[in-house]
Amino acid sequence: MLGWFKKKLSGRKEEAAVEKTAAQVDVQIDAQVDGTEELDPSTSSSPVTAEKKPDKVTPAVPAAVPAAEPAPTAEAAEQGDADGQGKDQEKEQEKPQRPSMFKRLQERLGKSRNHFVHRLDNLLLGRKKIDQELFDELEEILITADLGVNTAMALLDAAKSSVKREQLSDPQALKKVLRDKVLSFLRESDQPAELVLPESGPFVIMVVGVNGVGKTTSIGKIAAKFVGSGQSVLLVAGDTFRAAAIDQLKIWGDRTGVEVVAGPPKSDPSSVVFDGVAKGVAKDYDVVIIDTAGRLHTSVNLMEELKKIRRVVGKNLSTAPHEVMLVVDATTGQNAISQARMFNEAVGITGLTLTKLDGTAKGGIVANICHELKIPVRFIGIGEQVEDLRDFDPEEFVDALFSVEEGS
Template identity: 85%
Template sequence: MLGWFKKKFFQQEEPAVTAAAPPAEQEAASSRPPPAAGVEQQKPSMFKRLQERLGKSRDTLVHRLDRLLLGRKKIDQELYDELEELLITADLGVNTALHLLETAKERVKRDQLSDPQALKQVLREQILAFLLASNRPAELVLPESGPFVIMVVGVNGVGKTTSIGKIAAKFVKSGQSVLLVAGDTFRAAAIDQLKIWGERTGVEVHSGLPKADPSSVVFDGVAKGIAKKYDVIIIDTAGRLHTSVNLMEELKKIRRVIGKNMPSAPHEVMLVLDATTGQNALSQAKLFHEAVGVTGLTLTKLDGTAKGGIVANICHELKIPVRFIGIGEQADDLRDFDPQEFVDALFSRDDAGSEPQPI
């Protein structure tokens, strides 16, 4: 858990501690402990849950691919044309879909493939390659001393504040002290929700008055985190429409203000995206990245969407690492992103093992 962070900073194992319960208003409480290191029998159940939660995306991409290939005797242009349409409508995006298609054509020609079923393995390998290329161990700019500072951005409604609470719970479970900073001062509900998470996880929340200047609240919060020697500071920010010029200027200002207390901070700018929005999530990612330099992504609501292909699209287009994926409402349903595990779950067969039917 949190290998992208701990391997470079804390270098310690995570103790098996019961997951903190999320706010009752937002989601059901979770009391199941995370799997202890080395307990192999727990891995299948965790994988199965991921497999189940990606069911809608598997239907859109893999099951449709199975139906497309069923009964085909040869790889021809007609098959390529239908495959192109399938990939685009699976929210892989035009550029990514065309790249996958060209890769498939090259492999077919180079390896002299004739069985249409071979295309499925080619696509699986290339999607994994996209994810691995984007999610190589990131060279995080870590502080020589003082807290690790995460600035979290994203539009309203994507699950940003809830994700912050769940990420804070992960750090707490790994033995780190955490300070949450309520930088979204425009919505009293955002401050209240963050405070609920603080109570549930035993984490202090620094906040100002509603409508207070966000930069001032963040400046004071970072100063407190440094003075009290917290290990991690996680900063919530306002989340109006990503097309708002004022919002982007405000986020730029907050980023600068964080650096006044700690020149190397923020060490991570994490963007939270709602996977159900499909290609709009990619547009959001581009605009936020241009404004504040996004270094990591959290993709929420993958369990409720057929648009899981957006994960591969974002990785291919932006080359920004995916840190976490959300596959449910419980605390342990915010999972560290593992490219191999994700692809295995996406391309796996259902337990029923039903055979695909021709399109």
């Protein structure tokens, strides 16, 4: 999990003592949300408190392990080293989980698949040859799939030149050409966040976006991921505008066992953020995640306030923020592009989280964002559960989007 975030301390700490796997955190939080399980203080209370903080740990999970993969416990890792069985056990555990995580992604992208790939299949299946008429219809499908005109045209051009170069005559072959090109767009912007990891001090993530896109929810889920991989996390309630937003973040703090720095409602967000980063540095947290109030990208005053918050983040840690993450709601389609442009101009976006891909047929927006903006997508949201915030894996995404579901 958190493939983009490589533990900055690897090498600085030899101890591998992940006490709780990401999967365990997810299950526990889900159970609490469902009301089926009380919080078990022995497992849920934060490994991170200001007063009593455990030694930093190097997760036993390598950075490239995908979100679905359960992190081995320190015990299992030790066992594996001793008799080589730990890895086998791990593989056994993974077997049923991997396909089901993929299947969930596939299902959650159902609306986008119906809108784009099923239409594509219908077009290609009904044709015997590749001609201009086919390209005209393909163009319409691409444009209406929320890929945006530029990206749709780039795809169409790629399809045309492949047909020419490889002398393709079977319309079916076009599907693979398009799949490969979409994947290349997604990879264009893909770059790991470890490139910006600080030499010392916490990795500071400032989360921004318009109202209601899912910032606070995503922060809670990201915190759960970090906790699951053995990182100490501090949340900062920089959204002082709504009292409910502070409460919402505190609830996530309780659920994930993570401390939250908050001020009174309507207090100056910059001052809360200043205190939060100061605490993160003083107490040597691994990760500090800052929530900010939702704001319209077109509101000059609010964007100025965001610039100020960004400057304040750097007062206690000159290299911070290491990630300015824009959360965008995929259901807004092309509007996500203009949001990203304006937030980028104001505060310099370094990563994206795209939420609510489960509720939209506009999944093509992911390719459009990667192609147009060249900003890496870190996470995608495909539902309300903790495990529904997925590390973005271009290949997995394209496979799920272009796949044909069994029985369909």
